[in-house]
Amino acid sequence: MSWRFTRATARAPEPPHKVAVIDLGSNSWRLVVFMFSPGVWWKRTDELYETVRIGAGMAATGRLSQEAMSRGLETLDVFQRFCRSSDIPRESVHVVATSAIRDATNREEFLSRARERTDLQIEVLSAEEEARLGYVAAINTSTLTDGAVLELGGGSLQLIEVHDRLADQLCSLPLGAVRLTEEFLPRSGKPRRKELERLRAHLEKELADVPWLSEVGGQLVGIGGAVRNLAAAAQHVDEEGFDIGVQGFVLEREVLSDLVDRLAGLTPKERGQVPGIKPGRGDIILTSALTIEAVLRAGRFEGVEATEAGLREGIFFDRELLGRDPDGQPRTGPPLVDDVRRAAVCNLAVQYEADLTHSEHVATLSQQMFDSLVQARLIEPLQDERELLWASAMLHDVGMTISYDDHHKHSQYLIVSAELPGFNPRERALIAQISRYHRKGNPKLGDMAGLAQTGDESLVERCAVILRLAEHLERGRDQSVKRVRLWANGDGVDLHLEADGDELVLPRWSIERYGDSEAFERVFGRRLLIG
Numbered sequence: 087m088s089w090r091f092t093r094a095t096a097r098a099p100e101p102p103h104k105v106a107v108i109d110l111g112s113n114s115w116r117l118v119v120f121m122f123s124p125g126v127w128w129k130r131t132d133e134l135y136e137t138v139r140i141g142a143g144m145a146a147t148g149r150l151s152q153e154a155m156s157r158g159l160e161t162l163d164v165f166q167r168f169c170r171s172s173d174i175p176r177e178s179v180h181v182v183a184t185s186a187i188r189d190a191t192n193r194e195e196f197l198s199r200a201r202e203r204t205d206l207q208i209e210v211l212s213a214e215e216e217a218r219l220g221y222v223a224a225i226n227t228s229t230l231t232d233g234a235v236l237e238l239g240g241g242s243l244q245l246i247e248v249h250d251r252l253a254d255q256l257c258s259l260p261l262g263a264v265r266l267t268e269e270f271l272p273r274s275g276k277p278r279r280k281e282l283e284r285l286r287a288h289l290e291k292e293l294a295d296v297p298w299l300s301e302v303g304g305q306l307v308g309i310g311g312a313v314r315n316l317a318a319a320a321q322h323v324d325e326e327g328f329d330i331g332v333q334g335f336v337l338e339r340e341v342l343s344d345l346v347d348r349l350a351g352l353t354p355k356e357r358g359q360v361p362g363i364k365p366g367r368g369d370i371i372l373t374s375a376l377t378i379e380a381v382l383r384a385g386r387f388e389g390v391e392a393t394e395a396g397l398r399e400g401i402f403f404d405r406e407l408l409g410r411d412p413d414g415q416p417r418t419g420p421p422l423v424d425d426v427r428r429a430a431v432c433n434l435a436v437q438y439e440a441d442l443t444h445s446e447h448v449a450t451l452s453q454q455m456f457d458s459l460v461q462a463r464l465i466e467p468l469q470d471e472r473e474l475l476w477a478s479a480m481l482h483d484v485g486m487t488i489s490y491d492d493h494h495k496h497s498q499y500l501i502v503s504a505e506l507p508g509f510n511p512r513e514r515a516l517i518a519q520i521s522r523y524h525r526k527g528n529p530k531l532g533d534m535a536g537l538a539q540t541g542d543e544s545l546v547e548r549c550a551v552i553l554r555l556a557e558h559l560e561r562g563r564d565q566s567v568k569r570v571r572l573w574a575n576g577d578g579v580d581l582h583l584e585a586d587g588d589e590l591v592l593p594r595w596s597i598e599r600y601g602d603s604e605a606f607e608r609v610f611g612r613r614l615l616i617g
Contacts, residue, residue, distance in 0.1 A: 100124075104131075105178040105406050106169055107398040110158070110208065112141035112186035112240030113264050113370065114311065117165045118398040119172065120406070127436040128407050130399075134168060136161045137366040141186030141241050145268040150190045158196065159203055166204045176205060180401050183210045185241025185262055213258030216397070217244035221253045223400035224307045226408070226423045227393045227507035228334070233304030236381055236390060237397070238312045238374055240264035245381070247298050251422060255298050261289065261377055263312060263370040271373060275353055282350060285373065289380035299385045306387040309396050311367065312374035313337070317392035318362030319345060321511075330502055330537065331394070334510035338389040339382045346375045394505050427508035431477045434504050438484035444563045449479035451556040451570050452549075458571040459552075464579065464610060468545050474513060475549040477506075478520035482553060485521075498522035512537045516546060523550035524557055528605070547609045554602060559583070561596040578613040579606075 100123065108117045115138045122128035140158050143151045150158075169179050187193050188210050200208055211219070220237035224230060224246075231251055237244040241262035247254040270285040271277050293299060317332040320341050349357050349372045358368025367374075378390060403409075408421035423429045435445060452475050459465045485496025501518040509517070515534035523529040529550035531538050559567045566589035573580045581597070583590055597616060606614040 103178070103406070104172070104174055105180070105402065106172075106174045107401045108165055108179065108181040108206070109396070109398050109401075110138075110140065110181065110183040110187060111397075112184060112242070112262055113137065113139060114240070114366070115140070115158070115161050115165075116396075116398060117168060118402075119174070120402050122407055124407065124410065127433050128402075129433075129437060132172070134165065136164070139240075139264065141190075141262070141264050143268070144186060144190060144241075145265050148190065149192045150186070150196050155196050155199065159199060162200055162204050162206055166206055176207075179206065180405060181206045181208045182397070182401060183208055184216050184397070185213075185239055185258075185260075186264075188213070189241065189260075213242065213244075214256055216242075217246050217256040217258055218253060219397055219400035219404060220244050220309055221246040221248070221256070221400070222404045222421055223395040223397060224309050224393060225251055225253075226403050226421070226426060227395040227399065227505075228305075228307045228391060229426060229508050230305050230307045230391075232302075233387075234299070234302050234306050234385060236306060236308040236310075236313070236378065238263060238308070238310045238377060240370070243377060243381075245296060245299065247302050248304075252420060257296055259292055259296075261292055263374045263377065266377065267370045267373040273354070273369070277350060277372070282376070285376055286380065289377060290384070293380055293384040296384070299381075302385060306382070306385060306390045307393060308337075308378065308390040309393055311364070311396075312371065313378065313390060313392050314394065315363050315367055315371060316342065316345060316375055316378065319360055320362070322361035330511045330514055330534075331505060332392045332511075333394045333505040333507060334391060334513070336389040336391045336510070337378075339379070339387070342375060342379050342382065342389075346372070346379055349375055391510075393507065395507070427473065427477070427506075430505075430507045430509070431480050434501075434506065435480050435484065438481075438487040438500060441483070441563060443565070444560060445480050445483060447565045448482065448553070448556045448560050449476050451559050451567060452476065452479045452552050454570050455552050455555060455572050456549075458573065459610075462572065462574045464572070464574060464612070465548055467548075468541050470513070471545055471549065474516050474545070475520065475552060477509075477517045478524070478549060479553055479556060481517065482521045482524045482557065494522055494525045497524075512539065512542070516542060516549075519546045520549045520553060524553045526554075526602070529609075544609075551602070551605050551609050554605070555581075555597065558596040558601050559593045562592045564589075566590070567593050574612070575615060578615040579610065580615045580617045582617045 102121050102123045104121050106119050115136050117134040119132035121131050138157050138161050140154045142154050221235045224235040233248055235246040239262050243259045243261035246256045314332050317335045317337045320337050354369035357371050358365035363371050404421045484500050485493035488496040498518045506514050515537045529547045531543050566585050567583050569584040571582045603614045
């Protein structure tokens with residue numbers, strides 16, 4: 087076990103678990119390994135990927151071809167050997183098959199051959215269960231409250247209506263990217279206008295049979311490789327943007343329409359060379375884009391929010407991480423994280439931060455100062471600014487897992503590299519920059535400026551200076567300062583501290599020597615007065 091996992095398990099009541107989820111999709115097959123301590127932390131630690139195309143040719147025959155089954159069996163051999171070499175017990179390996187295997191008229195032949203060749207126990211998911219698990223993945227990695235979840239695979243499209251974070255109506259449609267590409271578009275060359283019109287008409291007709299789609303409103307969250315690839319392609323259009331990943335990125339309808347036009351003018355091989363699009367998806371990405379575009383139009387959504395999660399995470403959440411209560415008993419309610427953003431921050435903090443008590447107290451002091459500044463009308467915060475400050479305070483020291491020297495820079499790198507479900511790319515960039523300047527320097531957006539909105543530079547300056555003060559007030563890592571407030575006093579701001587006894591010697595010294603009163607005056611336009 088690595089040193090980092092030893093740190094992460096410090097608060098765990100039992101050793102970490104290791105499980106594998108194998109997703110036998112219609113287009114690609116994945117094996118994903120998760121490590122976790124129930125109720126404490128979790129992390130995806132490994133992944134194998136193979137473009138098996140088990141559903142190739144099914145649009146015409148309804149059967150799994152011998153070639154596709156051979157590719158699948160060879161891949162199952164590899165997956166089984168990986169699980170054995172990784173010491174993952176058979177009961178901790180979840181293997182699920184989706185649309186192509188589910189719908190194939192000769193699926194029993196394939197399942198029988200798989201049982202003869204490997205020890206892997208394949209579960210064929212029903213369309214409803216596949217949709218539900220997609221919902222579990224999306225709802226626990228986004229801030230979706232009301233709206234819908236879209237899961238697009240090679241063989242089918244799942245749509246799930248969501249109200250108050252709970253799944254309502256679920257449907258599975260035969261609109262998978264591999265299936266529709268084989269039926270409507272040419273294998274090579276550019277599609278003709280009539281072929282695109284036929285596909286669009288087919289999509290419109292099929293989606294019209296989903297009565298709730300036009301009425302649901304709210305937010306649309308999409309999972310699956312197609313959504314991630316299209317989101318990445320949209321991000322690459324802006325050459326000045328900083329690549330921070332697609333988690334939380336909203337692919338707007340107009341941007342997607344421009345992508346459709348661009349992809350329609352390319353051959354399948356050329357589509358696979360578009361930045362953000364994997365070569366193995368070059369032949370099916372246009373169909374995927376058209377399908378998502380049709381859903382946006384039918385549901386009158388402004389865009390689709392991408393999440394890095396997929397069916398694999400849905401199974402992991404449902405059957406492992408959230409499937410049991412702290413006593414190990416099966417949960418009776420839906421597998422929901424109470425607060426996705428808070429859970430994401432705490433999960434990353436547990437994995438990288440040795441002194442969580444310190445980080446939590448720095449976050450408390452930061453929020454106390456923030457609230458007092460707002461109450462005194464010394465700042466007009468932007469939306470969610472307080473929560474971004476809290477997240478930065480919780481994560482400001484994660485870089486110490488690399489080195490104490492320049493750990494503020496290491497923290498920025500780790501935060502940028504993390505997915506932090508529930509936060510969009512702009513928010514993750516702001517959290518990273520606030521943490522970056524918690525020790526010294528003039529806070530600025532830097533490379534993240536391409537992701538920023540109006541007012542974000544000032545947000546980073548305010549929050550970084552507040553966090554810097556909180557860090558110095560907790561310099562002894564002993565929580566000696568119980569409460570802190572900032573009060574307007576003429577041209578200055580009084581820093582009022584409360585502590586037990588004479589426990590203010592070290593915090594006062596640290597603030598006076600290193601608190602950077604010049605930065606405070608530059609940002610807030612008032613001198614800092616230590617009371």
